[in-house]
Amino acid sequence: MLFDTKNPVRILGLAVLLSVAMISAAHAEDDDDDKRGAPAMNTQWKTECGACHVAFPPRLLPAESWRAVMSGLDKHFGSDASLDPAAAAEIRAYLEKNAGSGKYAAAGKPILRITETRWFKREHDEVPARTWNNPKVKSAANCAACHTQAEAGNYSEHNIRIPK
Amino acid sequence: MIRLFHVLVLVFVAVAGLTSLSAAAQTPDDVLTALKTEAKASTTGFQGFSAQRGERFFKQTHGNELSCASCHTENPAASGKHAKTAKIIKPLAPASNPERFTDSAKVEKWFKRNCNDVLDRVCTPQEKGDVLTYLLTVKS
Numbered sequence: 001m002l003f004d005t006k007n008p009v010r011i012l013g014l015a016v017l018l019s020v021a022m023i024s025a026a027h028a029e030d031d032d033d034d035k036r037g038a039p040a041m042n043t044q045w046k047t048e049c050g051a052c053h054v055a056f057p058p059r060l061l062p063a064e065s066w067r068a069v070m071s072g073l074d075k076h077f078g079s080d081a082s083l084d085p086a087a088a089a090e091i092r093a094y095l096e097k098n099a100g101s102g103k104y105a106a107a108g109k110p111i112l113r114i115t116e117t118r119w120f121k122r123e124h125d126e127v128p129a130r131t132w133n134n135p136k137v138k139s140a141a142n143c144a145a146c147h148t149q150a151e152a153g154n155y156s157e158h159n160i161r162i163p164k
Numbered sequence: 165m166i167r168l169f170h171v172l173v174l175v176f177v178a179v180a181g182l183t184s185l186s187a188a189a190q191t192p193d194d195v196l197t198a199l200k201t202e203a204k205a206s207t208t209g210f211q212g213f214s215a216q217r218g219e220r221f222f223k224q225t226h227g228n229e230l231s232c233a234s235c236h237t238e239n240p241a242a243s244g245k246h247a248k249t250a251k252i253i254k255p256l257a258p259a260s261n262p263e264r265f266t267d268s269a270k271v272e273k274w275f276k277r278n279c280n281d282v283l284d285r286v287c288t289p290q291e292k293g294d295v296l297t298y299l300l301t302v303k304s
Contacts, residue, residue, distance in 0.1 A: 053249040079248065080280035084273075138250045145250070 042094040044087055052079065054143055054150045056114055058098035064110040066095035077112075115140040127162070136163040192258045192265035196296050203289035210290070218298030221291055226283040232295070235278075241304050257302040265296065 049055040058066065070092040074082040083091070103119045111117050124140070131137060137145040144150040149159040196213075204210050222232045222240070235253055236244040241260040244253035255261040265271055279287040287295075 052246055053251050074280075077248075080277040082273075082277060084269075139248070142250050 040094075040098065042091070045091045045094050048083060048087060048091060050151075052081065053141060055153075056143070057153045057155075058095045059100040060104060060114050060120075061100055061117070062105045062110070063096045063099035065106070065112060066092065066099055068110040069112055070095065113141070131162055134163055190266050190268055192296065192300060195265045195268055195271055196293065196300070198268065199289050199293040199296065203293050206288070207290050213290070213293040213297040215294070215298040215301045218294035218296070222295055222298060228282070228284070230282045232278065232282060234282075239302075240299055241302050255304075257299050257304065259300075259302060259304040264299075 045058075046055050061069075069076075070088060073088065074080055104117070106117060114120055120140075127146075132140060143155070146160050146162050147155050148161050149156070200213070203213070222236075223238060225231045230247060234247040236256045240257040241255055243255055245251070246253060254263075256264055258264045275287055275292055279285065279291075
């Protein structure tokens with residue numbers, strides 16, 4: 001009776017089974033710690049750090065910088081971005097785990113702004129002053145003004161459109 | 165038998181999941197009622213909330229260059245734009261955006277942050293209730 005295809009309990013059971021399978025698949029991806037592939041996603045980070053600006057990818061700053069950013073959220077570049085301690089701890093761990101290294105690592109005092117790092121200035125040294133001053137750009141931190149896929153964490157040179 | 169057990173466990177998990185979701189979901193009216201309780205307890209001579217006062221509060225500056233309207237615009241039924249980052253902000257009025265004021269933790273988090281940015285202090289329950297009363301009168 002319970003396994004009659006027309007039985008709603010069985011259908012519900014199957015639906016639930018399917019969704020559980022999907023959730024665990026998503027988790028398996030989450031746990032995949034491949035530094036070179038797409039970084040693991042964290043919903044808490046995406047929601048909280050993507051509310052006022054695009055969620056800047058963890059790889060673009062070294063761990064020391066993220067630690068410094070996360071310890072001053074109540075005075076965050078002139079805004080109150082304070083978080084409850086549980087969410088803050090989860091996000092800090094995610095950022096540190098996926099933080100940048102190599103050219104993204106910086107010596108000395110941690111730099112809080114991506115836009116003040118050496119690699120950022122080098123990558124953007126051909127962008128003329130009038131572009132930075134364009135009201136459509138407003139701030140160098142407004143990555144999405146030029147990087148059309150910034151929301152998805154993609155900064156490839158193939159997805160750049162400079163506003164006129 | 166094992167399959168039956170599995171299905172039952174899964175149904176249980178699903179039901180438990182749904183109940184915990186609905187426990188967090190609120191309506192703007194629930195949020196307003198909670199603010200009223202707070203305001204009654206903390207405001208001497210509390211006279212109720214006023215949409216007019218809420219609108220004035222929302223549109224004026226309070227000591228620095230920002231008002232609530234700087235990011236949420238003069239028309240809270242429309243999309244806003246963050247004054248510092250230019251990021252688009254979904255409409256604040258529940259008539260245009262049914263997700264608004266349905267999660268009291270989220271509401272409190274943003275009142276605290278945004279009031280600190282605009283007034284350099286937290287908002288009182290009276291101010292928050294006035295603003296929500298105003299937002300509930302805004303038509304999409």
